Amino acid sequence: MILQYLIQEFEQEVNSTRKLLKAIxxxxxxxxxxxxxxxxxxxxxxxxxxxxxxxxxxxxDVYDIAADNLERGHTNDINATLALFESNVEKARAALQSLSEEKLQIDWTMKVGEQIVLGPMPRGIVVRSFLFNHIYHHRGEMIVYLRATGNKVPGLYGPTYEDSNKGT
Structure with missing residues (x-):
C-alpha cells in the first residue's frame, strides 16, 4: 500500500520538477x-x-556512488539538463516500479569508495528522505534563484504570487 502511494507521489512530483526545470x-x-x-x-x-x-x-543494498559514472551535458545547456532529467526519470520510474513492500524494509547504505556516508537505514526511509525530500529541497532553492533573477516561478502546488492579481 505504501509503495503505491510512493509511486503516485513520484509521478505527481516529476511533473512539478519538469515544470520548474522548463522555467529556467x-x-x-x-x-x-x-x-x-x-x-x-x-x-x-x-x-x-x-x-x-x-x-x-x-x-x-549498498550503493557506491563513487563507482557510478553518469554522463552529463554542460551545465550551461538547459536542453542537455532537460534531456538528462527525462532519461533519469525513466530509469527512476523503472527502479521504483521494481520494488515491493518487503524491499522497502531492507536496509540500504550509501558509500563513497570505502566511506559510508548514509545509512544503513530501511529503503523506505531512503525513498522519502534521500530521494524525494532531497529533490524538494533543491527545487525550493531553484525557486529562490528564479525569483532573484526576475524570472517567473511556475505554480507547483497551485497559483504562485506571479499568477495572482497582486503579482501582475
Missing part, C-alpha cells in the same frame, strides 16, 4: 547567489541527477 532560462544558468553556491545550471543539473540515484538506491 538559458541566459541565467551562470547566476549564483553567493561564492559558495552552485550556479543555476549546476543546481538544475543536480536536480536532474538525483533521479539517476534512484537506480542505485532502489536496486542495490
Amino acid at each position: 532560462p538559458e541566459k541565467d544558468l551562470g547566476y549564483k547567489p553567493s561564492e559558495i553556491s552552485w550556479t543555476m545550471g549546476e543546481l538544475s543539473q543536480h536536480i536532474a541527477t538525483i533521479y539517476y540515484w534512484y537506480v542505485g538506491a532502489l536496486t542495490q
Whole structure:
C-alpha cells in the first residue's frame, strides 16, 4: 500500500520538477547567489541527477556512488539538463516500479569508495528522505534563484504570487 502511494507521489512530483526545470532560462544558468553556491545550471543539473540515484538506491543494498559514472551535458545547456532529467526519470520510474513492500524494509547504505556516508537505514526511509525530500529541497532553492533573477516561478502546488492579481 505504501509503495503505491510512493509511486503516485513520484509521478505527481516529476511533473512539478519538469515544470520548474522548463522555467529556467538559458541566459541565467551562470547566476549564483553567493561564492559558495552552485550556479543555476549546476543546481538544475543536480536536480536532474538525483533521479539517476534512484537506480542505485532502489536496486542495490549498498550503493557506491563513487563507482557510478553518469554522463552529463554542460551545465550551461538547459536542453542537455532537460534531456538528462527525462532519461533519469525513466530509469527512476523503472527502479521504483521494481520494488515491493518487503524491499522497502531492507536496509540500504550509501558509500563513497570505502566511506559510508548514509545509512544503513530501511529503503523506505531512503525513498522519502534521500530521494524525494532531497529533490524538494533543491527545487525550493531553484525557486529562490528564479525569483532573484526576475524570472517567473511556475505554480507547483497551485497559483504562485506571479499568477495572482497582486503579482501582475
